Amino acid sequence: MFFQTLVFAALATTTFSTLTPNYYDYTCPNALSTIRSVVKDAVQKENRIGASLLRLHFHDCFVNGCDGSLLLDSTPSMDSEKNANPNINSARGFEVVDAIKQAVDEACGKPVVSCADILAVAARDSVVELGGPSWNVRLGRKDSKTASRADADANIPGPSFSLSQLIKNFDNHGLNEKDLVALSGAHTIGFSRCLLFRDRIYNDNNINANFAQQLQNICPREGGDSNLAPLDSVTSAKFDVAYFADLTKKKGVLHSDQELLNGGYTSALVKKYRYNTRAFYYDFTKSIIKMGNIKPLTGSQGEIRSNCRKANY
Structure with missing residues (x-):
């Protein structure tokens, strides 16, 4: 309880655009509890879906801001x-988002409630x-009416990125090196496809x-592209610091993961988080609140989609 209070107190002093935690308090006071209930049921049925929902929020925000564009069908x-490329045959959880909506x-x-906000809360x-x-x-985010496959290919960091490429990519989104390492810690849950780590191994x-x-x-060297390996070799269904411990043992699954231990400041953070769960949390x-504030559509911008998979018009 002390830790949670400390986090909230620290965040309360920072202004984030026009977004506010109590945005739905009057228009739909049951919104957040409803989302929580659907997510809870989904994760209990398949704990891997938790990592998938978290990843959707990341991949949405890194493409023209947190606007729900990832959810739109062609x-x-x-x-x-x-x-x-970063999403095809790997982004999942869309059915859960539909159920939440x-x-x-x-x-x-x-x-x-916008689909973009649903992703952030989920x-x-x-x-x-x-x-x-x-x-x-x-x-308080609104939903975009369009999406861009080309922008997704250009803006989502890749599994073969070097540390300098990762730093530059995050900087392009207004995120610093601490954000890079902290947010990479999300890989303490979830899995990766063979296609994405074959070159590394x-x-x-x-x-x-x-x-x-x-x-x-x-x-294998050929075939098995969709075979899965946990990004955290110890506790892939628990949000903890085992991912950082793996990196210090040269057990990062993705090349981009292991690259975090290839620089002065990022290496120091990896080693710090390995032993300090509170600092990582x-x-x-x-960092994830900061990421969630990337170029949100607010006010008269965008719309509230009736169906997360398609624009209202």
Whole structure:
């Protein structure tokens, strides 16, 4: 309780655009509890879905801001971000978002809560369900009416990125090196496809030899692109600091993960978080709130979609 109070007190002193935690207090007071209930049921049925919902929020915010654009299906005039290389055959949880949208619209009596806000709240609730920290989600985002596969390909950091590429990518989104390491800690839950870590386990030198062999048993040189390996080799269903411990043992699954231990400040943070869960939780909550404030559509911008998969018009 002390830790949670400390986080909230620290965040209360910072202004984040026009977003506010109490945005739905009067228009739909049951909105957040409804979202939490659907997420809780989904994670209990399959704990991997928690990581998937958290990832949707990341991949949404890194493409033209946190506007729900990732959720839009393709149309004759628009190629969905779901088809971008970082998302195709890997982004998942869309059915859960649909279920949340239906439940929250019923609770509100009409479409009041945006799909972009649903992603932000579902990310928080997923982390909590998997044993991680809570935070006050800033709300009031509107939904975009369009999406861009090309922008998704260009803006979402890739698994083969070097540390300098990661730092530059995050800086382009207004996020610093501490944000990079803290937010990368989300890889303490979830899995990666063989396609994304094959080059690392056969070609990288900064990888534990026994660990590389274990992953090679999952991911052959050819074929098996969709075979999965946990990003956290110890507790992949628990939001903890085991991911950082893995990095210090050269057991990062992705090349981009292990790169965090390739710089002065980022290496120091990895080593700090490995032994200090409280520090990681504190920095993660600050960074994900900061990320959630990337270019939100507010006021008369955007819309509140009736269906998260398509614009209202």
